[in-house]
Amino acid sequence: MKKLLSFGSAVILILLVGCAKMPLRGDYVEEKAPPQIQANExxxxxxxxxxxxxxxxxxxxFITEDTKTIGLLKAGSYFAFQATPGKHTYSAETEARSSVTLDVQPGQVYFIEGGIGMGFWAGRPQLAEVTKPIFDKAKPDLKYIRLATPEEVQQFKEKEKSNNAGASL
Incomplete structure (x- = not known):
């Protein structure tokens, strides 16, 4: 019995420690006309x-720059970000973490491709710096998304709550 309790406790601990917050539908907004994010001096x-x-x-x-959440990636999506010069680490996390560190230079444009690899409990994120031609080839099939503002998240939650209330009648 003790072995069973120890095993169960270990499984629960692994699940709690290994779970990063996953984005939900209300955490992002698809944009029909993406903003023009460009490098400058x-x-x-x-x-x-x-x-x-x-x-x-x-x-x-979610994608973070150092410790700040700057966006999220879902299958078939992209987003653009204006970065300050300096060394920054861009990370994604599910049950595992993947990171790319860039020495960001003003006036430069960088491309980071995300993917999913096989994981034990969930897919493992994969991030890699790639070239512009790789991005240009993929871009026509991608939707631009951005993080939702706190107000948009709240509106989404209220809409979901009212939809669920109507469904239970």
């Missing part, structure tokens, strides 16, 4: 993208 531009694939297609993850 003070800032760099970074494009994050993830092609659609059946394997891991339902999994999404």
């Amino acid at each position: 003070n800032m760099a531009a970074i494009y994050f993208f993830r092609e659609w694939a059946f394997t891991g297609g339902g999994m999404s993850y």
Whole structure:
């Protein structure tokens, strides 16, 4: 009995420790007309993208710059970010973590491709710096998304709550 309790406790601990917050539908907004994010003499531009694939297609993850959440990637999406110069680490996390560190230079444009690899409990994010031609080839099939504002998240939750209340009548 003690072995069974120890095993159960270990499984629960692994599940609690290994679970990062996963994005929900209300955490992002699809944009029909993406903003024009460009590099300039003070800032760099970074494009994050993830092609659609059946394997891991339902999994999404937040992207952080150092410790700040700057966007999220879901299958078939991309977003752009203006970065300050300096060394920054861009990360994604599910049950595992993947990171790319860039020495960001003003006036430069960077491209980071996201993907999903096989994991034990969930897909593992994969981030890699790639070239512009790789992004340009994928871009026509991608939807631009951005993080929802706190107000948009609240509106989404209220709408879901009212939809669920109407369904239970």
